[in-house]
Amino acid sequence: MPDKGTAYVSWGYNHEAYSRSTIRFQNTTTDNYDFTIANAHAHESPDMHDFWRITYLTIPQYQMNGGYFFKKGNGWGVELSWDHLKYTVDDYQTVHLQGNIRGQAIDRDTLLTPSFLHLQHTNGNNYLMVSAVKKWPVWQGKHLSLDVVTKLGAGMLYSVTISTILGSSDSKGHFHPQGWVAGTNAGLKLNIYRRFFVQGDGQLAFAKYTGAEIGADRVGRATHHFVSYAYMYRFGVNFPL
Template sequence: MAAAAPSPAATTGPHPKDHGSVYLNWSYNRDWYTRSNIRFRNDKSDDYDFTFYDAKAHDHPSMSDFWKLSNLTVPQYDLTVGYMFHDKHDLGIEVSWNHLKYVVDDYQTMRVAGEIRGFRFDRDTLVTPNFVHLQHTNGNNYLMVNLVKRWQLAAGRHVVLSAVGKVGGGPMISYTISSIFTSHAEGPFHYEGWVAGTSGGLRLEFYRYFFLNTDFQGAFANYTNSYIGADRLGRVTHHFGSAQLIYGFGFNVPI
C-alpha cells in the first residue's frame, strides 16, 4: 500500500534535521508619541533649570527616494537579527535596532516653569526655536533584546502565516539635535537612556526562506542623559510612550 501524502502543514513546518533558524529583517516604521514633561538644566556653563509641561512631538518619516541604496537608512527604519529555536514552544530571541525620529513641535504654547539666570517664572509660553528646539532624529534609537513567541495560524505547501509576539528592552543610543537660547548642538551618538516595550504582528513566510512582516510596538522610553547647548554641558531629561507601526521583509536561514 502506498504511503499517505504528507499534509501541507508537514511540508511547511520545521524540518526534522533543523535545529533552528537565523533570520534577518529590514523594515520601515511610522511613530506616534505621548506628551511629555521635558526638563532642561545647566549649572556648569550657564544657569537654568526649567520644564516644559505636556510637550507635543511628532515623527519624521523621510520616505522620499528611500529605495535608493544611498538613502536606505535615511527614513525611520528597523534592522533585526534573530534566532528561532524550533522547540515545542516556538520561541526565539532577537536583537533589534529601531531607528525612530522624535521632534518636539515648534511654536506650540505650553506651560513652562522654572528658573533662567535668577529669574523665576511659571506661565503659558509660545516656544519658538530661538528659545528651545529639541529633536532626536538621528535618531530616537532603541537597541533592544527581545524574547519572541510565534503561533502558526495557517499553512500551505509553500506559505505559512504566523502571529508573532515580542517583549524586551535595552539602551537608547541616540543622536540629539537641539538648541537653547540659539546655542546649537548636534550629537554625538551616546547612551541617552533606556527603553522597554512589547509588540505583536503577523509574518507571512514563502518557501521557508523569505517573509513579509508587520508589527505594532508599544514602548516606554526614558531619556536620562541628553546633551543640549554648543558646549554639551546642558542636560535634557524626559520620558514618553511611543507607538510604532512596522512593515518590512526578511530572510530565514535554517540551520
C-alpha cells in the same frame, strides 16, 4: 522546519506617534537654568523620499532585526533589534514653563520658538533592544505559512540629540547612550517558500531619556520620558539550520 531551529534577518520601515511629555532642561555649569516644559507634543519624520536608493536606505525611519527561533514546535526565540525612530518637539506650540532661567523665576505659558528652545532626537530616537520572541503558527499552505509573532524586550537609547537652548545651538550632536527603553510588539509574519517572509508589527514602547546632551557646548542636559506607538513593516530571510 528542521529541529535545530531557524535564524533570520530583516529590514523595514516604520511610522510612529508619541505621547506628550514633560521635559526638564538643566545647566548650572556654563549657564544658569533649570526649568521644565509641561505637556509638550512631538512628531515623527518618516523621510521616505528616494528610500529605494542605496545611499538613502538609512535616511527614513527604519529597523534592522536579527534573531533565532529554537527547534520546531517550541515557538520561542530571541532577537536583537535596532529601531531607528525620529522624535521632534513641535515648534510654535504653547507649553507651561516653570523653573529658573538665569536667576529669574518663571511660571507661565510660553510659546516655543526655535530660537528660544528646540529639541529633536532625529538621528535618531534609536531603540537598541534584546527581546524574547514567541510565535504561533495559524495557517500552513504548500508554499506559504502565516504566524502570529509577539515579543517583549528592553535595552538602551543610543541616540543623537540636536537642540537650541536659550539661543545656544548644537547643529550636530553625537551618538552615545542617553537612557533606556522597554517595549512589546505583536504582528503577523507571512513565510514564503520557507526562506523569505514579510512581516507587519505594532509596537508599544516606553522610553526614558536620563541625560540628553543639549546646547552648543553639550554641557546642558534634557531629561524626559514618553510612550511611542509604532507600526512596522519589513522583509526578511529565514535560515533553517
